[in-house]
Amino acid sequence: RKEVEQDPGPFNVPEGATVAFNCTYSNSASQSFFWYRQDCRKEPKLLMSVYSSGNEDGRFTAQLNRASQYISLLIRDSKLSDSATYLCVVNMGSTGTASKLTFGTGTRLQVTL
């Protein structure tokens, strides 16, 4: 089983739609969680951290379910500019003093007119 698993997609949705991505992780001791966005041929960039209580940033809502070991990202009112690959990222704990993040392979979103 992969440490962080995501549906690769692609998710093809029309503008204005609501779309949700899920991600599961294997290590129950994982400490922190993130969603990154990666545009084609560019580096990943932090979209949002994911907190136990859930958090929202504009049209984006992230949720964490520790009992079931999954993280979700909801995008409301999709825009063409949301088209990208969304990476689920988990900090599975420290090794020495370095915090090592483990990345899912990403879910590709294509928003169309």
Add this chain to the structure above:
Amino acid sequence: DVKVTQSSRYLVKRTGEKVFLECVQDMDHENMFWYRQDPGLGLRLIYFSYDVKMKEKGDIPEGYSVSREKKERFSLILESASTNQTSMYLCASFTGNYGYTFGSGTRLTVV
């Protein structure tokens, strides 16, 4: 904002060459990382460093080495480049609650 700079966006090297990929961060962070990214495989950790002269192997260290002589600079070395090392290489600096900041990546082609 943290800035992570990778010295080259695109590189073409010949098989057997020794290749140096340079990464510099400007925020005095202790933790730095090198990943490679390949289609369908996602980001895979090659090496990381949590202090000057300190390094640890990641998940795929074979064929690579690293150097961290100064805190701001973390170099990835391909001792003898091979075609299966053709990839996108990403350097990152750990920013705590904000996860990683990545450099813009180096797309290496080994011919």
